[in-house]
Amino acid sequence: MADFPGKVNTETSSPQSQAGSMQLMNVSMDLNFIKTIPGILLLAEIVLGLLVWALISSAAYQLVPAYGWVMFVSVTLWILSIVLFIILFLNIRQKLVSVPWPLALMVFYAVATVLYFTAFVTNAASVSPYIYGYHYDHMAAAAFFGIVVTLTYAASTFFAYLDWRDDGGNAATSTVPV
Numbered sequence: 227m228a229d230f231p232g233k234v235n236t237e238t239s240s241p242q243s244q245a246g247s248m249q250l251m252n253v254s255m256d257l258n259f260i261k262t263i264p265g266i267l268l269l270a271e272i273v274l275g276l277l278v279w280a281l282i283s284s285a286a287y288q289l290v291p292a293y294g295w296v297m298f299v300s301v302t303l304w305i306l307s308i309v310l311f312i313i314l315f316l317n318i319r320q321k322l323v324s325v326p327w328p329l330a331l332m333v334f335y336a337v338a339t340v341l342y343f344t345a346f347v348t349n350a351a352s353v354s355p356y357i358y359g360y361h362y363d364h365m366a367a368a369a370f371f372g373i374v375v376t377l378t379y380a381a382s383t384f385f386a387y388l389d390w391r392d393d394g395g396n397a398a399t400s401t402v403p404v
């Protein structure tokens with residue numbers, strides 16, 4: 227009976243299952259995700275998207291109605307990209323097994339590429355009214371960052387396509403059987 231306290235195991239937490247993940251409140255953070263090419267591209271899309279809409283919103287964009295489309299695309303995709311980053315970084319996609327993630331990511335990035343390209347063309351075509359004004363530099367820089375973020379979304383589309391193709395392209399492989 228005297229040996230009993232020395233043999234008691236008081237460990238209450240389980241060891242980490244992966245070297246690159248950290249678990250907090252039943253959500254595991256994938257620290258290796260931000261070191262991958264898709265993770266770096268997603269972070270670049272968030273930063274560049276922020277630059278696009280911040281540059282436009284700092285100018286008098288209401289004077290040219292076309293900038294409403296550019297603002298809509300840039301702000302919407304910026305918010306969706308942040309949500310997607312949170313889903314991927316916190317491994318929430320592992321909990322949502324009914325979503326065919328490779329296909330969903332490929333479609334999201336392809337649609338984002340097309341929408342940002344239309345926003346870039348709209349932005350570049352609408353810079354001329356500001357050519358002699360103070361906000362010309364803002365609008366021109368927004369057009370530049372618009373094409374850069376379009377190219378990052380295109381690169382993400384390519385990598386998502388490769389991931390989807392390696393998955394077999396079958397949406398049923400990642401869904402829960404009913």
